[in-house]
Amino acid sequence: MIKSMTGFGRGESLTRDYNLVVEMKSVNNRYSDIILKAPKALKAFEESAKKIIKSKINRGRVEVFVTYNYTGESDIEIKTDIDLANQYKLVLEDLSSKLEIENKINLDLIAKYPDVIVSEKKEENIEALEVLFLEATKIAVNKMHDMREIEGKELYQDLVQRKYIIETLLEKIELYVPDIVIQHKIKLETRIKEMLGAEVELDESKLLNEVAYFADKSNITEEIVRLKSHLCQLESILKDDEAVGRKLDFLIQEMNRETNTMGSKVQDLKVTNLVIEVKSELEKIREQVQNIE
Numbered sequence: 570m571i572k573s574m575t576g577f578g579r580g581e582s583l584t585r586d587y588n589l590v591v592e593m594k595s596v597n598n599r600y601s602d603i604i605l606k607a608p609k610a611l612k613a614f615e616e617s618a619k620k621i622i623k624s625k626i627n628r629g630r631v632e633v634f635v636t637y638n639y640t641g642e643s644d645i646e647i648k649t650d651i652d653l654a655n656q657y658k659l660v661l662e663d664l665s666s667k668l669e670i671e672n673k674i675n676l677d678l679i680a681k682y683p684d685v686i687v688s689e690k691k692e693e694n695i696e697a698l699e700v701l702f703l704e705a706t707k708i709a710v711n712k713m714h715d716m717r718e719i720e721g722k723e724l725y726q727d728l729v730q731r732k733y734i735i736e737t738l739l740e741k742i743e744l745y746v747p748d749i750v751i752q753h754k755i756k757l758e759t760r761i762k763e764m765l766g767a768e769v770e771l772d773e774s775k776l777l778n779e780v781a782y783f784a785d786k787s788n789i790t791e792e793i794v795r796l797k798s799h800l801c802q803l804e805s806i807l808k809d810d811e812a813v814g815r816k817l818d819f820l821i822q823e824m825n826r827e828t829n830t831m832g833s834k835v836q837d838l839k840v841t842n843l844v845i846e847v848k849s850e851l852e853k854i855r856e857q858v859q860n861i862e
Contacts, residue, residue: 572862574629580705580715589637591705598630607635625714627812814861831859
């Protein structure tokens with residue numbers, strides 16, 4: 570069944586220390602285009618994430634946003650430089666001795682000196698983040714895929730309904746086509762008599778030749794047959810499980826070509842109006858097809 574190219578998915582994965590969220594949205598695009606925005610710590614795993622997305626999404630522009638937070642007790646680590654503190658202690662004792670100044674060296678004093686006690690952000694657990702990133706990506710892309718399938722079902726119903734409308738219009742056109750030649754013959758006879766007079770005897774053979782030429786020139790049987798065949802193809806393609814958007818786009822172009830040929834061949838107001846309705850329905854189908862994967 571066809572799938573829409575628009576969708577949204579959100580995946581969340583967490584441990585005791587991390588909470589990672591992947592959000593992705595997809596929109597129409599002729600090709601597959603994945604834009605991934607992730608924190609620097611996750612850059613090494615972007616290609617793996619893209620492979621997961623490509624396994625579900627064949628066509629469309631997909632924008633992926635990744636964020637994570639540290640959820641442990643604290644991501645700050647306190648470190649002490651014992652060697653540096655000992656050097657400060659020795660220097661202070663030496664200075665006190667040489668200056669003959671009695672001074673009590675205590676912990677508070679040494680701790681105030683630069684770099685004795687420092688706070689640093691804990692190193693990221695890259696392995697844990699990789700697992701969370703790829704898990705959340707799978708969850709998000711599956712949800713987006715499901716949404717695209719749901720919208721695809723709605724598109725399918727709409728397109729099949731329009732296909733039936735076009736088939737009904739073609740049936741009406743077929744009913745009018747035989748009358749077109751008859752009406753042309755009557756109009757031609759009337760016009761000749763108006764121009765030359767009612768008493769003029771018409772050359773039946775020349776008249777029939779003219780009518781035959783008109784009938785051949787305005788014959789749209791082939792176009793109707795091809796258009797009906799394309800409509801059968803349309804419904805068949807819509808049931809395909811593969812990405813069919815480009816195939817449908819080409820098919821609609823062919824259907825438009827046949828319809829335009831019909832409109833140019835037949836100079837009958839009733840048929841022309843029906844052809845216009847067919848073109849209107851095809852345009853609606855074309856617009857919908859732009860959103861199919």
